[in-house]
Each structure stands twice: as structure tokens, then as C-alpha cells.
Amino acid sequence: LSCRDLSAQLSSLPHRATAATTTHTQISLRRAPAPRAPLTTAKRLQLPSAATRDDALASLVGQLEQNLTQDEEEDDLYLPDDASSARRRAAQKHQDELPARWREIHGSDDWAGLLDPMDPLLRSELIRYGELAQACYDAFDYDLASRYCGSCKYPRRAFFERLGMPDAARGYAVTRYLYATSNFRFPNFFSGRSRADAKLWSQRANWIGYVAVSTDEESARLGRRDIAIAWRGTITRLEWVSDLMDYLRPVADEGIPCPDPEVKVESGFVDLYTDKDPSCRFCKYSAREQVLVEVRKLVAHYTALGEDVSISVTGHSLGSSLAILSAYDIAESAANLSNGMITMGVQRAAVCVYSFSGPRVGNGRFRERFEGELGVKALRVTNVHDNVPRMPGIFLNEGVPEMVRRVAEGLRMPWCYSHVGVELALDHKRSPFLKDTLDPGCSHNLEAHLHLLD
Numbered sequence: 001l002s003c004r005d006l007s008a009q010l011s012s013l014p015h016r017a018t019a020a021t022t023t024h025t026q027i028s029l030r031r032a033p034a035p036r037a038p039l040t041t042a043k044r045l046q047l048p049s050a051a052t053r054d055d056a057l058a059s060l061v062g063q064l065e066q067n068l069t070q071d072e073e074e075d076d077l078y079l080p081d082d083a084s085s086a087r088r089r090a091a092q093k094h095q096d097e098l099p100a101r102w103r104e105i106h107g108s109d110d111w112a113g114l115l116d117p118m119d120p121l122l123r124s125e126l127i128r129y130g131e132l133a134q135a136c137y138d139a140f141d142y143d144l145a146s147r148y149c150g151s152c153k154y155p156r157r158a159f160f161e162r163l164g165m166p167d168a169a170r171g172y173a174v175t176r177y178l179y180a181t182s183n184f185r186f187p188n189f190f191s192g193r194s195r196a197d198a199k200l201w202s203q204r205a206n207w208i209g210y211v212a213v214s215t216d217e218e219s220a221r222l223g224r225r226d227i228a229i230a231w232r233g234t235i236t237r238l239e240w241v242s243d244l245m246d247y248l249r250p251v252a253d254e255g256i257p258c259p260d261p262e263v264k265v266e267s268g269f270v271d272l273y274t275d276k277d278p279s280c281r282f283c284k285y286s287a288r289e290q291v292l293v294e295v296r297k298l299v300a301h302y303t304a305l306g307e308d309v310s311i312s313v314t315g316h317s318l319g320s321s322l323a324i325l326s327a328y329d330i331a332e333s334a335a336n337l338s339n340g341m342i343t344m345g346v347q348r349a350a351v352c353v354y355s356f357s358g359p360r361v362g363n364g365r366f367r368e369r370f371e372g373e374l375g376v377k378a379l380r381v382t383n384v385h386d387n388v389p390r391m392p393g394i395f396l397n398e399g400v401p402e403m404v405r406r407v408a409e410g411l412r413m414p415w416c417y418s419h420v421g422v423e424l425a426l427d428h429k430r431s432p433f434l435k436d437t438l439d440p441g442c443s444h445n446l447e448a449h450l451h452l453l454d
Helices: 003-011 050-078 083-105 120-139 156-162 166-171 216-222 237-244 267-274 287-304 318-332 364-373 402-410 440-444 446-453
Strands: 172-180 206-214 225-231 248-250 264-266 309-316 350-356 377-383 422-426
Touching (some): 083 216, 120 156, 120 166, 120 225, 120 309, 120 350, 120 377, 120 446, 156 166, 156 172, 166 172, 166 216, 172 225, 172 287, 206 216, 206 287, 216 225, 225 287, 225 318, 248 267, 264 267, 264 364, 267 287, 287 318, 309 318, 318 350, 318 364, 318 377, 364 402, 377 446, 422 446
Parallel strands (some): 225 309, 377 422
Antiparallel strands (some): 172 206, 206 225, 248 264
16 A cells, blocks of 8 residues: 555544544555455554544655655656757757858858867758758669669659658658769660660669758748758769769860869769750750759749748769759859849859768869859768779879979869868768778768768
């Protein structure tokens, strides 16, 4: 019996009304349905007289309840705080700061003072955009026996729900899928990819990413309307060929309206970005045309409503290269302006790239145009043991002396590359949860990068 039930039990016991007579009662305390032997005489509870019995019991029960309450309160003082609850409270506190700090997180000051130590709000935003890039891998259909191999496995309107990403589903709506092709003729590119080539959804196109826009609820949390563009990394054979075509080509030759012919990018990346096949339903327009049309439409719509608009581009590996190239193209083509024209008083949407384990894209002049003249921001998350960010331009890159690089570019050497933006270097060997393997691809894995950020 609990102390709270003791008074009720004792009050129901029989007793004589005369004060001179004392009643001895046997109380059997039970913990289970099976009865126990009665207490011995030495252990019997002697009740006081009828005149004082109720007062004494009430005092006893009240004291016991008071002591129990005090003990519970004291125990609460020494209980350890739940780690996950504390982390959620801290995360919520940082998220409440996002509307006032989003330009800083978007690179307005080149992330000065935010990388070491890592700012908690920047950390959460990097992980969030990294998960949008990871969704491109998770949704890509690379089942060699499927007639839809090379496409997205899920419909656009249920993209995040089908991927099991409830936060992204509440926060973003996918407005367009992006498809790419290349005019490089790779023999039997789709051979072995499907058992019925004639019934493939497309002989030339590959699903390469998507454009999404933040919902009203998410825009209120972010402090602006965010247009997110996510690019998928290398999977198909044709994309590997594009990775290996590492000579530089002027962007102006590919239709990008750059006034400087010395601004050059890697030819394989720009081919994948600008090539199209008029005979194909999905890549009738190039990936460049698809993304520019969608961005112009969204920027014009939301700036007309008086909203602040940002353009956040993300990708991993090859997707990182396409993210940098498309962000540059958006700024160069004035697709981030409300009316698509560079005039006074026109609202300009901030453009930022969150790159994960990406290679170099262009030469030194491309970097100057990207960062200085157009004002595009880029934060590159890399693993120091990953070889992909070191290529192309292993020998001639931003690390060599300025004079040597200028001479190499003056001689029009086709392998002189330069990284753009700010680098955030990580080291998987410092994580107790990851172990070294003999596979160099593990250090390139996107989910490993997100783990290191977390």
C-alpha cells in the first residue's frame, strides 16, 4: 500500500467507542494477489485511541507526502539534461536567428569568422543543402534492367515525400526537373543498360537535377524566398567522359554572354551544360536553357511581390562543377535580376554555391570574373584526403606563384585551372566513427562529408 492509501484503509477498520479500550488490529501488507502470513505480535501496528486516531494518521500521511514531494524536487535538480533535447533547443535558437543572418550565411562577407570554429547556423544550412544534393543520387534510377534507367524514380510533385524527406517536403516545392545530354558520341552508350533499348524512355537524355522554391512557411523561417538548384554527380559513362575532357574552352564560344574571351572553363563540363538534342523530348533544350528559363520565371514572380529572393545552387562532384557553372551563367546572363536587365534600381537576387567535393572548373580569369566582377559567392566543402578537388590542373593551379600562372595563361596552356570561392577543408581521419579503407572513393562520398559537418 502507498502512504496515500493508508489512511483510507485504516479508517475502515472496526473499533470500540470507549476510550478506555485499546484495539489491536492485524494488517496484512500485500504485494501480490497471493496472501502472506499475518505479522507477528511484535510487528503489529498499535493504533491510538479513537479520540486521537484520525488526527495522528492525518498528520502522518501529510508528513509523508510532504517528504515525498521534497525528495522528488531534489531528485529533479540532479537529473542530467537530455542531450538531444538540449541540442534541439540550441538548434531552434540558431534557426530563429536565420531571418536576420541569412545574407551572412549566404556569403555576403565570404564567411569571415564562421568557419573556424564552425558557426552552428552555417553548419545546419550546409547539411540542409547537402541533403538536397544527396537527393539527386537517391532518386536517380540506375537499374540496368529498367526501361526508365537514367531518369528520376519519383514524380516531381511528390519528390521529397517519396524520398522520405519530410522537412524538405514541407520546405520546398520542386518546380522543374533538369535533363542533360552530350554531343560526344560514345559507342553503345546505353548498351547493357537495359534489355530493351528500343523501349527506353530516352536514348540520349539523363536526369541531372532539379529546381525547387521554398514554400511560404519555409520562406518565413529563412527570411527570404529561396530558389534551390541541385545537380547530380557522376554516375553514367557519358558523364565520366565529360569529367575527363580537361582542356579549357572560352565560355563565349558556348553561347554564354561573356564579354571577355579569356574566361575559359573545362570543355567536358560546359558540353554537358550546353549540349542539346532537338530530336529528344527531354533534352530538346540544353540544361543551361532549362535552368535559366525557370530561374528567370521564379525571380520575376517573387520580386514582383516585393520579396527578397536568393538563389542557392548545390551539387557534389560533377554536380559541384555544374553548380559553379550555372551560378556563373545566372549572374552573367542577368537571370537573377527582376526584369532580366542590368539597370539602376533593379533588385538583384543573391547567388551562392554550396559545393561538395568539386573539381576545378575554369582558369584564373574565370575566377576573377566569378568572384570580383559578378559577385557570386561559393563555399567549397572538401575532404583533405580526396583527390577530386585537386583536379584538373594538378600542376598549374591557384597554388603556383602568380607570375608563373600568368606566363602559363599567356602561352595559352590548356591545363591552367583555378578554384573559386572559399574552401572549408575537413578530415575524415579525425572522426572516431569513420575508419580508413583501401577504396579512395570513400573519401569522396557525399554522405561522409555531411557526417563530418555534423
